[in-house]
Amino acid sequence: MTATTPDAAALTAAPVERAPPSLLRRLPHSPVAMVGLGLILFWVALAVLAPLLPLDPPNKQDLMALADPRPSWRHWLGTDFKGRDILSRLIWGARTVLSVAPLAALSAYVVGCPLGLAAGYYGGKVDTLISRLSDIILSFPIIILYVILIANIGPSALNIVLAVVLTAAPGIARIVRGLTLEQRHLDYIAAAQLRRENALYIMFVELLPNCRGPLITDFCLRVGYTIITIGILGFLGLGLPPPDPDWGTMVKEGTAMISVRPHMSLFPALAIVSLILGFNLLADGVRELSLRE
Amino acid sequence: MGRFIFKRAASLVLTLFAASFLVFAVTEFSPSNVARKTLGPFALQSQVDILYQKLGLHDPLAVRYSRWLGVLLGLKADPLQDPALGLQFKDPRGDKYFGNFGYSTLYKAPVNDVIWGRLKATAALAGIAFALIVPLSLVLGVLAGMREGSGLDRTISIFGIVATSVPEFASGVFLVALFVVGLGWLPGTSPLDAGSGWPIWTQMVLPVAVLVLYDSGYVVRMVRGSMAEVMNKPYIRTAILKGLPMREVVVRHAVRNAMIAPFTVILLQINFLISGVVVTEMVFAYPGFGRMILDASLFGDIALIEAATLIALTIAILTQLVSDVGYAFLNPQIRLA
Numbered sequence: 001m002t003a004t005t006p007d008a009a010a011l012t013a014a015p016v017e018r019a020p021p022s023l024l025r026r027l028p029h030s031p032v033a034m035v036g037l038g039l040i041l042f043w044v045a046l047a048v049l050a051p052l053l054p055l056d057p058p059n060k061q062d063l064m065a066l067a068d069p070r071p072s073w074r075h076w077l078g079t080d081f082k083g084r085d086i087l088s089r090l091i092w093g094a095r096t097v098l099s100v101a102p103l104a105a106l107s108a109y110v111v112g113c114p115l116g117l118a119a120g121y122y123g124g125k126v127d128t129l130i131s132r133l134s135d136i137i138l139s140f141p142i143i144i145l146y147v148i149l150i151a152n153i154g155p156s157a158l159n160i161v162l163a164v165v166l167t168a169a170p171g172i173a174r175i176v177r178g179l180t181l182e183q184r185h186l187d188y189i190a191a192a193q194l195r196r197e198n199a200l201y202i203m204f205v206e207l208l209p210n211c212r213g214p215l216i217t218d219f220c221l222r223v224g225y226t227i228i229t230i231g232i233l234g235f236l237g238l239g240l241p242p243p244d245p246d247w248g249t250m251v252k253e254g255t256a257m258i259s260v261r262p263h264m265s266l267f268p269a270l271a272i273v274s275l276i277l278g279f280n281l282l283a284d285g286v287r288e289l290s291l292r293e
Numbered sequence: 294m295g296r297f298i299f300k301r302a303a304s305l306v307l308t309l310f311a312a313s314f315l316v317f318a319v320t321e322f323s324p325s326n327v328a329r330k331t332l333g334p335f336a337l338q339s340q341v342d343i344l345y346q347k348l349g350l351h352d353p354l355a356v357r358y359s360r361w362l363g364v365l366l367g368l369k370a371d372p373l374q375d376p377a378l379g380l381q382f383k384d385p386r387g388d389k390y391f392g393n394f395g396y397s398t399l400y401k402a403p404v405n406d407v408i409w410g411r412l413k414a415t416a417a418l419a420g421i422a423f424a425l426i427v428p429l430s431l432v433l434g435v436l437a438g439m440r441e442g443s444g445l446d447r448t449i450s451i452f453g454i455v456a457t458s459v460p461e462f463a464s465g466v467f468l469v470a471l472f473v474v475g476l477g478w479l480p481g482t483s484p485l486d487a488g489s490g491w492p493i494w495t496q497m498v499l500p501v502a503v504l505v506l507y508d509s510g511y512v513v514r515m516v517r518g519s520m521a522e523v524m525n526k527p528y529i530r531t532a533i534l535k536g537l538p539m540r541e542v543v544v545r546h547a548v549r550n551a552m553i554a555p556f557t558v559i560l561l562q563i564n565f566l567i568s569g570v571v572v573t574e575m576v577f578a579y580p581g582f583g584r585m586i587l588d589a590s591l592f593g594d595i596a597l598i599e600a601a602t603l604i605a606l607t608i609a610i611l612t613q614l615v616s617d618v619g620y621a622f623l624n625p626q627i628r629l630a
Binding site for chain 2: 259
């Protein structure tokens with residue numbers, strides 16, 4: 001695996017050498033990462049600026065446009081089956097996706113990291129218990145678990161975050177556990193133990209920061225995957241409640257008209273793909289950078 | 294080796310129990326809901342109350358789970374088939390047999406009459422997709438990982454990233470817009486019914502393509518990574534330096550070792566495929582297992598949801614077992630440890 005963190009290697013092999021410049025500053029060296037970052041920032045900027053842009057309100061119906069919903073000067077990306085401006089709905093929908101997806105992924109990390117650290121650091125029974133529980137969740141075909149959960153607890157932003165935490169935290173715990181196992185026997189941990197630091201300090205201040213390379217990559221991938229999940233739930237009819245714009249729901253509504261008005265589903269689908277691609281490219285670039293060190 | 298297989302199998306059976314309990318807990322967490330959903334929205338509250346009593350829904354979750362398990366294993370009669378309830382849930386197999394999943398309220402038939410035909414349709418879809426994903430990703434992954442950083446590698450890697458960034462419902466929309474609406478070459482729905490004027494095989498093309506595109510992106514990247522790692526090993530350098538032709542080095546020395554890691558990944562794709570078919574079947578109105586689970590969940594057909602999830606889990610867990618055992622078999626470091 002690529003998991004052997006370069007930071008740890010640098011610390012053990014050449015302690016006098018200056019620390020390499022931070023990942024953020026080396027980012028411009030990776031064209032792949034920059035393209036990804038560009039795509040993400042494009043959507044972030046639109047989402048932030050949404051109230052300032054000269055857009056129709058996302059739920060406003062332009063009844064005149066119902067006759068011809070195709071893209072025009074009035075509606076750049078056309079209107080949907082209810083005469084609502086697609087561009088405006090995409091930009092306002094970006095606000096939802098860009099707040100729910102990172103929040104959900106972050107919450108999953110808040111739950112998954114301590115579990116993985118504990119499993120890797122303590123080992124033994126703690127490890128067995130956490131690993132077995134993770135295995136149970138990870139053995140599910142993931143979408144089926146989402147469908148059952150959301151169909152039972154109802155679709156809302158909070159419930160989607162909860163479902164993502166439940167399904168993603170075990171995977172994060174497994175990765176963190178693996179990284180912790182690699183680091184646990186290194187000298188800096190022994191040194192901290194000799195200094196009589198307490199276990200929480202060692203786990204969160206010593207171990208976790210040294211696992212960050214692979215975790216940053218995994219976080220980007222996970223945000224991308226969460227966007228896919230939210231899109232799928234919307235497409236399956238389990239998205240955020242209408243009428244507020246949700247990208248997956250927009251694709252679903254558009255497919256009913258795809259044979260006559262393909263633009264209604266094509267534009268939302270393109271929006272989702274571009275944002276996911278952004279996170280995946282960023283993840284790939286970061287991974288390459290941390291390998292190159 | 295025998296001990297290893299036995300230990301893995303035992304732990305997977307345990308996982309299956311725990312996971313099925315989890316599904317049971319989620320779907321039957323609220324007992325009054327169970328009675329209501331069984332009778333449907335138009336039943337009187339008094340009827341719901343009677344069913345609530347008869348089914349013992351006031352018992353704790355663990356007790357209800359053991360009862361459900363008893364019915365499934367054929368140790369207990371299915372309480373819903375009791376003629377005294379007047380539900381008309383008739384099953385020609387009787388009310389007590391091994392594999393009794395109960396009665397589907399959505400399809401108004403025993404679950405066993407509904408589920409297996411659907412599973413067969415999905416197995417065909419996923420099987421064809423899988424048979425294409427494996428060779429395609431192996432060839433592309435080996436070609437890319439063979440010369441890290443080459444033009445071919447970059448092209449294939451970019452394809453991999455893009456393919457994993459297009460979820461099934463989005464690629465479904467793109468492909469339908471192009472091949473159905475634009476060119477008119479293929480049908481946009483796949484009811485597996487020749488009456489629509491399109492032969493059955495044409496109805497399979499787009500659903501299979503959607504599954505292959507999304508999944509192979511991921512596998513290609515895994516194979517490429519593993520191949521690139523092997524190509525940097527000293528014994529490959531030795532093989533090149535002793536004058537073997539590149540072809541020989543790749544085919545005889547590198548590929549075999551590079552396949553060990555992706556082997557697990559490839560088998561785990563079956564788990565992803567089960568997820569993928571839910572969406573794909575929805576896009577193309579394909580009469581399969583995935584769409585059935587979705588319909589059952591939206592309708593609240595508890596018996597069908599539980600049965601379908603249990604079957605999906607069993608498939609996922611069996612492939613996991615095969616992949617664990619196969620991995621140990623391929624990798625002597627584990628086999629002999």
